[in-house]
Amino acid sequence: MADKQTEKQLDIQRAGDTGNKRPIMLAIAGDSAAGKTTLTKGLVTALGDDRISSICVDDYHRYDRTERKDLPFTPLHPDCNYLDIMEQHLKLLSEGQPILKPVYNHADGSLDRPVYVKPSEFMVVEGLFPLWSRASRACFDATVFLDPPEEIRRAWKVARDTAKRGYTEEQVLADLDKREPESTAYIRPQRAHADIVVQFSPILSRGETVEDPLSATVLMRPTIPHPDLHPVVGDDVNEAMHLKLLRDDDGKPVDALHVHSYASEEATLKAEEAIWNLMAVPEPLSDQLGMIDGQRDGPLAITQLILLFHLIQARHT
Amino acid sequence: MADKQTEKQLDIQRAGDTGNKRPIMLAIAGDSAAGKTTLTKGLVTALGDDRISSICVDDYHRYDRTERKDLPFTPLHPDCNYLDIMEQHLKLLSEGQPILKPVYNHADGSLDRPVYVKPSEFMVVEGLFPLWSRASRACFDATVFLDPPEEIRRAWKVARDTAKRGYTEEQVLADLDKREPESTAYIRPQRAHADIVVQFSPILSRGETVEDPLSATVLMRPTIPHPDLHPVVGDDVNEAMHLKLLRDDDGKPVDALHVHSYASEEATLKAEEAIWNLMAVPEPLSDQLGMIDGQRDGPLAITQLILLFHLIQARHT
Incomplete structure (x- = not known):
């Protein structure tokens, strides 16, 4: 039985080998509003979007905003995300394969139709969880953690979420407090792996x-x-x-x-x-x-x- | 450079090896309304949904119904589908990995949020294209092609699409005629691989x-x-x-x-x-x-x- 299984696996591998070139992958991890997008934008502009592209891995939400209301955790909790699929997609991209990436609509909190992403020569992967696991970290050539002082990050988050995501200042501050234990438990420990x-x-x-x-x-x-x-x-x-x-x-x-x-x-x-x-x-x-x-x-x-x-x-x- | 690439690839492989058990996979291919769902349902009921599950690979549409209106092909054309992603997902399932599967809403023709699918002990994969390529076929333990006489398939398609998908009989018949060249070119040749x-x-x-x-x-x-x-x-x-x-x-x-x-x-x-x-x-x-x-x-x-x-x-x- 083991032999039959192995034979089948080899068959699958042979049939699927497309000889794609592996992209160079950079992770930019950090908490919400730590400055990941600003840092990423400059890299994409500098190299040009024919050579480099970026994806945000905060799109792997398991629940939309309405569903999350009744749940005991925030998007910073691993159980609130398909992190196994994020790892799988990072592995596929790192092998030069395309992915069909889920899309979270930050404007209204809904989950939209997925988008097709083909890896470029260089890929920047930014988000809350790119350094989450050994499997995800192994996909990167270099890894970055953005670590602003909390005072600055809170100010940045209030400014962005009130301007672009339809929240009031009170809502953002309450949300930051609610997220604090999960930031400590799941986001900040990734700093050690950068x-x-x-x-x-x-x-x-x-x-x-x-x-x-x-x-x-x-x-x-x-x-x-x-x-x-x-x-x-x-x-x-x-x-x-x-x-x-x-x-x-x-x-x-x-x-x-x-x-x-x-x-x-x-x-x-x-x-x-x-x-x-x-x-x-x-x-x-x-x-x-x-x-x-x-x-x-x-x-x-x-x-x-x-x-x-x-x-x-x-x-x- | 080759060595560095290989080393990185091995690292990715080692980190991601989860030792999942491979499911037994059955393909049921055939044209629209050939009876794939009816055949599949009995298998799922017989083995019980704790052991077997089915997916339809017609969800890998690249365009929604509105976008398709201005395009020169029907959903039977390979370019109308992300067949590379379908192949990738079949490979992942055949290795025992979960996927985030796209969802095409047949009722209104929109592309919805994707769903998480974890392979069961047995998987039935039905649709228009499961035997499309060597890479897709390699994923299956057995492959089936449903080949009803056209007269019967047309009657089945009219009955279903008028009852469940909101079309008139004239629309379905016109659609069948429009699809005919693509049925011949892309769907029926899969019979040879069953x-x-x-x-x-x-x-x-x-x-x-x-x-x-x-x-x-x-x-x-x-x-x-x-x-x-x-x-x-x-x-x-x-x-x-x-x-x-x-x-x-x-x-x-x-x-x-x-x-x-x-x-x-x-x-x-x-x-x-x-x-x-x-x-x-x-x-x-x-x-x-x-x-x-x-x-x-x-x-x-x-x-x-x-x-x-x-x-x-x-x-x-």
């Missing part, structure tokens, strides 16, 4: 507040090969950024790249060029990095550049 | 018409091991059925089991028992075979029994 942790926040030691332009801290864990920034973080660019060896909250060593919001545009552009030249690839450096609401943001640009570096490097090695 | 071809039709040589109860012809191709019916088609059951060696339309040898509509219920029941006993399995013979609109139909019962035989035999070998 190769790169990004935090946009004010530099408190300089007296900055959340109202000021935000600086970025990019923690680079030695779980994948990062760009060697030592040659570029000399005197020329130290207005824009500096590199520091730290212990992360979990005690493990990390390289922390601090990108200063107070640097001039000239200084951050010089730093970007220096990082880009490390790669020696034919592609020119994009001038579309760091755009947010039509304005250029230096720390965002350099963060996106680090991620772009990983995508392009993975293609060339 | 292990079993089933035809319900009147026995013209006995002067029967389409108004009479229909006899069944079950062509069993030597592509899979069929029940050896020689010991049972003796004098005891020859009122109910007889076996004949034929050349099929394509010139290849087949065993043709003719099941007579004129046989008494007693005679078909005796034949059913004789076939069932060939298997020597612990399951009792179901008394739910052959039911159609609350009435028992002998030729349908024996046809379903042959398929049941294949399902259960595949599980026990």
Whole structure:
């Protein structure tokens, strides 16, 4: 019986082998309104949508908004999502296969007809759960966790959900409180599995507040090969950024790249060029990095550049 | 680069290996209104929905009814369907994996939210395209093509589509004419890939018409091991059925089991028992075979029994 089963499986495999090329896949995980879409947009614009596409894996909701009303958990609970199907779809995409992806309509909370997604040369996968399991993590070439201070994330969530998703400020704040235990239990633990942790926040030691332009801290864990920034973080660019060896909250060593919001545009552009030249690839450096609401943001640009570096490097090695 | 790709693929495979048990899968292919659902229902009732489930693969429509109005093809055209996703889902089910299956709403022609389907011990997959490609066929343990005379299929389609899908008789007849070239090009060629071809039709040589109860012809191709019916088609059951060696339309040898509509219920029941006993399995013979609109139909019962035989035999070998 075992032989018969194995034979059948081999037959299925042979018949289905289409020799598709595997895309380079980047995960951007983080809680609701942590800035995932903003970070993703710059990467897609920089490489162009003929080479890179992004999907949001928050569409794997098991219930629509009406059904969820009577249920004891929020969308942050694994049982509220088809995470097994999300894992399956990530695996298929990582093998170069198309998927029929479910669609959650954020505007009215309904589940719509699914959409056909064919993997591009590069895929960004953003959402609440991309680093959830060993099976999902194995699909990625590099993984990012967005980790803004809660104060900032709450402000971002109120601004977005009242403007775009039809909620009142009171509803969003109540929802944040309701989600807090599930954020702690299911979303934040994914930070431990990221190769790169990004935090946009004010530099408190300089007296900055959340109202000021935000600086970025990019923690680079030695779980994948990062760009060697030592040659570029000399005197020329130290207005824009500096590199520091730290212990992360979990005690493990990390390289922390601090990108200063107070640097001039000239200084951050010089730093970007220096990082880009490390790669020696034919592609020119994009001038579309760091755009947010039509304005250029230096720390965002350099963060996106680090991620772009990983995508392009993975293609060339 | 090749090594890096291979290593990554192995990593993905290892992380995703869940050791699921493969279901036994039966395909029932055929044109619209060929009787696929009726044949399927008896199998599901006989084995019980805790052991067997069925899916219809006509849900993989690329366009809804409104979008199709401006398109130059009918749902019988491969380009009107996500057949690559159908193949992918069949492969996943055949490996014991769940799928998120698209849903086409036949009542209003819209594409609805997808449904989660977990494979049962036995799966019946019915529809227009299950035998479409080598990749789809490889997923099945046995394959059936339903091949009623066109006159009968047209009458069935008019009866169903006017009663259940909101069309007028004129619309259905016009639709049948429009679909004819695509039936010829894409649906009927699948007959060549079936292990079993089933035809319900009147026995013209006995002067029967389409108004009479229909006899069944079950062509069993030597592509899979069929029940050896020689010991049972003796004098005891020859009122109910007889076996004949034929050349099929394509010139290849087949065993043709003719099941007579004129046989008494007693005679078909005796034949059913004789076939069932060939298997020597612990399951009792179901008394739910052959039911159609609350009435028992002998030729349908024996046809379903042959398929049941294949399902259960595949599980026990």
